[in-house]
Amino acid sequence: MAAGVLVDFPSMGSACYFPSLESLLRDSTSRFLAAVSAAPDPDLTNFRSLFSRVLNTYPDPPLEAVWFFSALTFHDAPDDLRSILHLLSAFTASSRATAKPLALLAPVVSELFHSTKPRKEIEALVEAVLSYISICSSCPAGSEVNADAGTLLPGFGDLVKVWSVRNSRDRCPFQVLFPLVGEEARRELMKEGCSVTFLAGVVVAEAFLLRLCLKVQGTPGAPRSELQKELRIWAVSSISVFQNQQFFGVLLNMLVNAPLPVYSLLSADDEILVRGVLYDALILVDYSFLSGAEVDQADSSLFHIFGSRLVITIDAINDARRKGEQGRAMSYINTFSTSNIPSYLTRWAIRQAGTDQLGKPIAITPQAFLKWLVDLEDKGLKVFGENCSRIRERLMHDEDKNDYQSRVSHSDADLFFIDKQSHWEGMDTKGGEDGEAVEMETADNSFMAAAHSMKAMANGIRKRKDCGTEDASVMKFVKYKAEDSSVKDYYLPSTNGMSSGSEVENPESDDEMEETV
Known part of the structure; x- marks a missing residue:
């Protein structure tokens, strides 16, 4: 393919030469969209013949070429999502990285979101997608899930139109193909040179969130407290198995930029339930794929993960206090204080500034650390960048900011947590705690145990x-x-x-x- 592609389309009247795969995809996308617009059932034979030959020239075909070929197949049988899932997974059998097989699933997840099939059938297919994601994450190549898997071709945006044409209805093609992530994630996908690894994280996040919403839909009238406990166990265990930093970061970003993009699937009350489940799953567990992080890691995404986790911890504390759930609020505060996040953020700031003369937060609490980081931004250190104004607004409207300065000691932590060595242990609650905090601890015991057990399976x-x-x-x-x-x-x-x-x-x-x- 490096020498170019010569295409002879009888219907075009002449042969065409394309200097690269990118130019071939751009031209093919343009011709495909024109053909679909001109006739409801266009003849796509020439496209299939061409891309069949293109794919056969690669031992590990490029994502964009596989997407175009599978779109042609799907156009003929738009209801057969199971066959498309098989087709996409077959093309990644020889791939050594994990990110690309996951990224390829984006059209399947999108079609499941837009599908009008019965809920039980959609549930079965979503489970199949999550099963495939789990297998990819647990295979020997799973350790490469966050490694550099290359970037998307500049024509990726045009290619999105091929898969979104059936459901576009004059909407942004990226909004159609990626319906369950926020605008910030979509803007990242639209950037030239977006990484395949980030696309994979988006796909996993969308499949995860879709399954979570379907679980809520499938249990109408169930006691909310019991449902929330079950969903927390499922969420924590899934995150532990996927071990995907990009996926984790996308979920955090959804919570930072509330509301969650689930308004077409859930009621307002159900959205609050799902948000609470995500708060618990993303804050109350020290996941092993994050706990070993080093400050000198080249990828800056880890700081964004810890920074976003800090922000949503404050949101979760305020949310719990508004509901009168003081025990839950203390759990979030104590989890932050006993985690590796404070030390990581401190070391990161020292490394960025090139000096340890930065002062220190007045307490090891989420509020104190966020204020400290914003103060460093005011002094010229690039911390939150373009998001700083939103972070500052959170501080200004923090209804309980003075309460966050309360003394918190490690020995008073009222929940189970997974430590940096992937061991877990319980820390006894004090006898004076209210019943709500005790109930919180009991629920946390269950999902922490689930995460620990699932993690033991993650290598196979x-x-x-x-x-x-x-x-x-x-x-x-x-x-x-x-x-x-x-x-x-x-x-x-x-x-x-x-x-x-x-x-x-x-x-x-x-x-x-x-x-x-």
Whole structure:
């Protein structure tokens, strides 16, 4: 392909020479959109023949070429999402990186969002997508999920139109193809040179959020407290298995730039429930794929993750206090204080400034650290950049800013947490805590245990018999099957008798999950 591509389309009347794959994709996209606009059922034979030859010239075909070819196939059978999922996964069998196979799934997730199929069928397909994501994250190449997987071609924006043409309705093509991320993530995708790794993180975040919304939709009338506990266990375990920094960062960014982009799927009350689940899953756990972070890491995305996590911690504290949930608010404060985030932010600031004469926050609390970082920005240190005005506004409107200066000691932490060595241990609550804080601890015990157990499986998809323990009490959790990308039962041992014992998966979709994708 480096020498160019000579294309002979009889319908065009002459042969065309394209100096690169990028120029071929631009011209093909233009001709495809013109053909679709001119006739509801255009003849795409020449396109299929051309891109079949193009794909066969690569041992590991470029993402953009695979997307165009699969769009041609999908145009003929727009309801057969299962076949498209198989097709896209087949083209990545020889890929050594994890980001590209995940990024390729973007059209499938988009079509599932726009689909009018019955909810149970959509649930089954979303589970299949998450199963595939889990397998990619757990295979030996999973360690490369955050490695540089290259950048998207400059013609990527035009290619988005090919997949969004059926649902565009005069809307932005990126909004159609990426319906479950915020505007900031879409702007990043529109930039020339956007990384394939970032696209992969967006796709995983959208599939994760879509499944979370479907779970809420599938349990109308369920007790909110019980539903929230089950969703937290599922969310924490999924994040632990995916081990994807970009995905984690996209989720954080959704919360920083509220409201969540789920208004077409959930009611306002359900959006509040999902936001609470995400607060707990993103704040109350010290994930191993983040805990070993070093300040001198070349990728600056890690600072953005910790900075965003700091901001949403303050939002979560304020949200809990508005609801009168003081025990939950203290859990967020204590988690921050006992995490590696304060030391990381301090070392990062010293490294950026080139001096350790920066002063210190007045306390190891989220509010104090955010104020310290904003003060450093005022002194010329580039911290939050273009987002600084929004961060400053949060500080100005912090209704409880003085309360954050309260003394917090490590020994008073009222929740379970995963430490930097991926061990987990409990820290006893004090007898004077109210009942709400005790209930919070009990729920946290369950999902921390779930995350720890799922993390042990992350290096490979194991058979059910390998997951047994001496404890006879088990809880049904996520269903994944490595052999054929469908789903199978995994069991997590209950911990200290605190497991909820309830199924995390929706019961009505269990049978479907046993099918082969």
